[in-house]
Amino acid sequence: MDLSYSPRHEAFRAEVRDFLERHRAEALTALLGVDAGTARERALAWQRLLIEHGYAARTIPKEYGGHGAAPDLLERVILDEEFNRAGVSRGIGGQGPDMLVPTLLEHGNEEQKRSYIAPTIRGEIIWCQGYSEPGAGSDLAAVQTRAVEDGDDFVVNGQKIWTTTAHLAHMMFGLIRTEPEASKHAGLSYLLIPMQTPGIEVRPLGTMTGHSEFNEVFFTDVRVPKRNVVGRRGEGWKIANTTLKHERNLLASSALLEGSLLRLIDLLERTETESGRAIDRPGIRDRLLRLQARVLAMRCHSLRMLTCGIKGEWPGTAGLVTKLAGCEISHQIAGLAIDALAETGILYGEGAKAQAARTWQAHYMFSLGLIIGGGTAQIQKNIIAERGLGLPREPRA
Ligand SMILES: Cc1cc2nc3c(=O)[nH]c(=O)nc-3n(C[C@H](O)[C@H](O)[C@H](O)COP(=O)(O)OP(=O)(O)OC[C@H]3O[C@@H](n4cnc5c(N)ncnc54)[C@H](O)[C@@H]3O)c2cc1C
Numbered sequence: 001m002d003l004s005y006s007p008r009h010e011a012f013r014a015e016v017r018d019f020l021e022r023h024r025a026e027a028l029t030a031l032l033g034v035d036a037g038t039a040r041e042r043a044l045a046w047q048r049l050l051i052e053h054g055y056a057a058r059t060i061p062k063e064y065g066g067h068g069a070a071p072d073l074l075e076r077v078i079l080d081e082e083f084n085r086a087g088v089s090r091g092i093g094g095q096g097p098d099m100l101v102p103t104l105l106e107h108g109n110e111e112q113k114r115s116y117i118a119p120t121i122r123g124e125i126i127w128c129q130g131y132s133e134p135g136a137g138s139d140l141a142a143v144q145t146r147a148v149e150d151g152d153d154f155v156v157n158g159q160k161i162w163t164t165t166a167h168l169a170h171m172m173f174g175l176i177r178t179e180p181e182a183s184k185h186a187g188l189s190y191l192l193i194p195m196q197t198p199g200i201e202v203r204p205l206g207t208m209t210g211h212s213e214f215n216e217v218f219f220t221d222v223r224v225p226k227r228n229v230v231g232r233r234g235e236g237w238k239i240a241n242t243t244l245k246h247e248r249n250l251l252a253s254s255a256l257l258e259g260s261l262l263r264l265i266d267l268l269e270r271t272e273t274e275s276g277r278a279i280d281r282p283g284i285r286d287r288l289l290r291l292q293a294r295v296l297a298m299r300c301h302s303l304r305m306l307t308c309g310i311k312g313e314w315p316g317t318a319g320l321v322t323k324l325a326g327c328e329i330s331h332q333i334a335g336l337a338i339d340a341l342a343e344t345g346i347l348y349g350e351g352a353k354a355q356a357a358r359t360w361q362a363h364y365m366f367s368l369g370l371i372i373g374g375g376t377a378q379i380q381k382n383i384i385a386e387r388g389l390g391l392p393r394e395p396r397a
Helices: 007-022 037-053 073-086 095-107 110-121 236-249 254-270 282-310 318-340 342-346 352-373 377-388
Strands: 127-130 144-151 153-164 173-177 190-196 200-205 214-225
Touching: 007 073, 073 254, 073 282, 095 110, 095 127, 095 173, 095 236, 127 153, 144 173, 144 214, 153 173, 153 190, 153 200, 173 236, 190 214, 190 236, 236 318, 236 377, 254 282, 254 318, 282 318, 318 352, 318 377
Parallel strands: 127 173
Antiparallel strands: 144 153, 153 214, 173 190, 200 214
């Protein structure tokens, strides 16, 4: 494995560092929320600057509002490394820019690409993902929300659940049953649904983070133009899986884990307990070393994936390992931080100590959600075992 970068890539790294230095004042530090008033204005301005310099939407063609650079995996790695090192936000991401946009580039028609890609990457259209239903989560192809043809429209009835950001979203990309007589996987279509359409009702669901990040969404005779089907009618399963592939890549990465591990080490060095610094306690040290080994293994895994990508090879189910292991390790990192903070770790409230603990509590609860969202850990293990390792299929009910 050759880990050195070419002079061209080293020059690119220097250019990125210089940009981050020059724009430190406008740079956003945290991951961007889509809802926060003035923070949103700042986020949109930061996003425009990133696109202009090619540090966001880098490979999206210019005609769709992107920077139009040729795909280069090493440039992407350098961007991740340098932004992570500087502790600076990579800009507006999430379900629209990271999941829907690549799906539209692969399967959308020209009108859909021209209408939606540019405002989505600029953060102006917020999207939500309407896949899960009360009876369809792991068994996603069981969705029952139905669309029936009526003139130039479909009329949609049914319910989605766990729909993140539906309360903020302008649009939903949803998996809807359009062919009830077809087999389970063949009867679905991938529909783009404006959230302001009459007949859509969004009801927030509270989570243990204390916030309402996701929702139930009810559809009663909702009219959606037929031209909003992505790909062909009845091909929704294939297209939904393209989106899921991008979702899994989004939920975990070795760069994110390395950043979290460094913050954990810093915390353990700074946290004093009755028996000295937290990092010097054998139990904590033992857990830290195990985590460090797993993060290192993830780095090797991501380099292996990168080599595959550069050679144009398909990584097979190795790609799923990133989501499975990455989300679990992230959760364990936050768990160790909370344990090391001892009683402070579970404090809620406004004091300085509680504030410090809250970041780790939020990380702990959020990463638990990521182990479930985008396909649960158990389902990832099934796929890796059956399709990757060739183990016998589990009995079907
Ligand atoms: C934070 C978060 C955000 C989410 N955001 C969205 C969103 O924006 N849009 C959206 O559509 N959905 C979203 N989801 C829903 C998510 O995709 C589903 O929760 C997930 O697919 C699991 O489905 P389920 O909750 O119905 O659980 P179920 O499928 O009912 O599973 C329950 C349990 O049984 C296990 N299980 C099920 N089948 C098997 C099997 N064959 N073998 C072994 N174990 C099995 C599962 O692993 C799980 O532990 C989100 C979920 C979370 C936690």
